[in-house]
């Protein structure tokens with residue numbers, strides 16, 4: 760059911776971890792499955808993504824898509840990184856089962872959230888980037 764690439768990125772995820780003092784960081788979640796993804800970006804003065812790391816509390820497909828997404832955005836400019844859509848991530852992974860498409864969407868949203876944070880911190884506008892939808896609060900809220 761899963762492609763070899765998905766299994767590879769799930770078993771050996773690339774770029775797991777955090778970046779100290781990131782240029783941008785974004786956390787997103789899916790309220791239905793409860794999975795959470797956080798992306799860290801290190802961006803140089805030419806707006807090129809030097810480093811990208813992630814932490815994912817989620818299913819195997821979410822881990823594989825975050826891993827692939829970090830690989831795809833590395834070396835790209837912030838503008839080019841917007842092209843790393845969930846479709847692009849899925850294609851790079853040779854596809855995902857239909858019930859797992861939302862996991863790749865989480866990867867796209869996490870990149871966007873991190874880019875948004877970077878843009879906000881630096882007072883710049885990344886054309887085509889809109890403020891991320893954020894249902895993370897209800898996922899991390901205390902029950903009591």
Ligand code: FES
Nearest residue numbers: 792794818821862
């Ligand atoms: Fe929700 Fe994979 S099941 S992110």
